[in-house]
Amino acid sequence: MIKCIVCDAKYDLNDIIYTCNNCGSILEVLCEPDVSRDIFKCRKSTMWKYKEFMPVDPAKIVTLEEGGTPFCKCDKLGEKLGVELYVKVEGSNPTGSFKDRGMSVGITKAIELGVNTVGCASTGNTSASLAAYAARAGLRCIVLLPSGKVALGKLAQAMFHGAEVFSVRGNFDEALETITALALEGQLYLLNSVNPFRLEGQKSIGFEIVDDLGWKSPDRIILPVGNAGNISAIWKGVKEFHRAGFIEDLPMMTGIQAEGAAPIVRAIRENKEDIIPFENPETVATAIRIGAPVSAIKAIRAINESNGFAETVTDEEILSAQKLLARTEGIGVEPASAASIAGLIKLLENGEVDKNEQIVCVVTGHLLKDPNTAINACVEPVEVNANIEELSSIITRG
Numbered sequence: 001m002i003k004c005i006v007c008d009a010k011y012d013l014n015d016i017i018y019t020c021n022n023c024g025s026i027l028e029v030l031c032e033p034d035v036s037r038d039i040f041k042c043r044k045s046t047m048w049k050y051k052e053f054m055p056v057d058p059a060k061i062v063t064l065e066e067g068g069t070p071f072c073k074c075d076k077l078g079e080k081l082g083v084e085l086y087v088k089v090e091g092s093n094p095t096g097s098f099k100d101r102g103m104s105v106g107i108t109k110a111i112e113l114g115v116n117t118v119g120c121a122s123t124g125n126t127s128a129s130l131a132a133y134a135a136r137a138g139l140r141c142i143v144l145l146p147s148g149k150v151a152l153g154k155l156a157q158a159m160f161h162g163a164e165v166f167s168v169r170g171n172f173d174e175a176l177e178t179i180t181a182l183a184l185e186g187q188l189y190l191l192n193s194v195n196p197f198r199l200e201g202q203k204s205i206g207f208e209i210v211d212d213l214g215w216k217s218p219d220r221i222i223l224p225v226g227n228a229g230n231i232s233a234i235w236k237g238v239k240e241f242h243r244a245g246f247i248e249d250l251p252m253m254t255g256i257q258a259e260g261a262a263p264i265v266r267a268i269r270e271n272k273e274d275i276i277p278f279e280n281p282e283t284v285a286t287a288i289r290i291g292a293p294v295s296a297i298k299a300i301r302a303i304n305e306s307n308g309f310a311e312t313v314t315d316e317e318i319l320s321a322q323k324l325l326a327r328t329e330g331i332g333v334e335p336a337s338a339a340s341i342a343g344l345i346k347l348l349e350n351g352e353v354d355k356n357e358q359i360v361c362v363v364t365g366h367l368l369k370d371p372n373t374a375i376n377a378c379v380e381p382v383e384v385n386a387n388i389e390e391l392s393s394i395i396t397r398g
């Protein structure tokens, strides 16, 4: 069943519907299987390990074996900061971001529904992922990208997997409005995270974190927040496992936004459930350069219900955390992902996070998604002759 999160109106799982016909709010899929966690034992480590919790036909699954991503204990960085730190490396998904989890379920649903065209607006990763999964399923794929604001790797993926890519004069929020209108006319099946089936896939990040910790919740999960689907999804996931009796405690959900695109942080600070959009969102972290997050209500509820927190970080803090993670732990992530680490550092400094907490930072996308930003943050290679004396004298100088 699909349910409105505000007025509780109910819809059939096979209705093609993105917002409530009754009140206009966003929707969620209800999913409460009656199973024991023993059934997960000995299954391959992909998100489909938890297939009973995925509201699609198991015979029709479209998968690239997404999920089952590394859960790296980061002792060096953790000791430096004074916390027990784990990093969930979502860049290890097939197209390099967590969006693959949502697309695997979303495209499976599209196949179930019998649609032939799918579409999305995207800051980049959603389009990269949709293009790949649509290709695998043999569906036509239309994507709208904000002109000039998509990282190079993501654009390459969307184009190369054969999506019909349009560069919109406008920002992400405007692109999303446009593609949503097309979807409502019935011209395509919308696979932005307003589609509640996307979040059903992404909730598996929450499943994996507590599974990896030996069926325990961490004290806190920290992640970047853009359109706010992922924080909502992870919270839904841990709550479902809690309700099923698989874990005893719940984590404090902690969302980090870029200073120039922080409507959710603002709403949390003002203790409101509605956001006021940022008209001209701006940040180096293009994946979270979003002014009017579609899943804001879900995210704000997740943060409040879990006794969590929301904080902003500057572009400078993001880029410095990105480098810190890459150089102390060998984990390369795109700028938006590093917002989780930058946020952790800031929350430790201002005392919001206690030393000794067990913390999971979700890093959402791979370093190579945005090669330009990475290269710009480094000094150029020194050009040398292929000569051992010359090279040796340079190296010994340090």
Ligand SMILES: *Cc1c(COP(=O)(O)O)cnc(C)c1O
Pocket (backbone or CB within 6 Å): 097, 098, 099, 125, 126, 193, 224, 225, 226, 227, 228, 229, 230, 231, 287, 288, 334, 336, 337, 364, 365, 366
């Ligand atoms: C999509 C994305 C985000 C933001 O996730 P939301 O669900 O929109 O909040 C963060 N980081 C990366 C790398 C992403 O691709």
Ligand SMILES: [Zn+2]
Pocket (backbone or CB within 6 Å): 004, 005, 006, 007, 008, 009, 020, 021, 022, 023, 024, 025
């Ligand atoms: Zn409603």
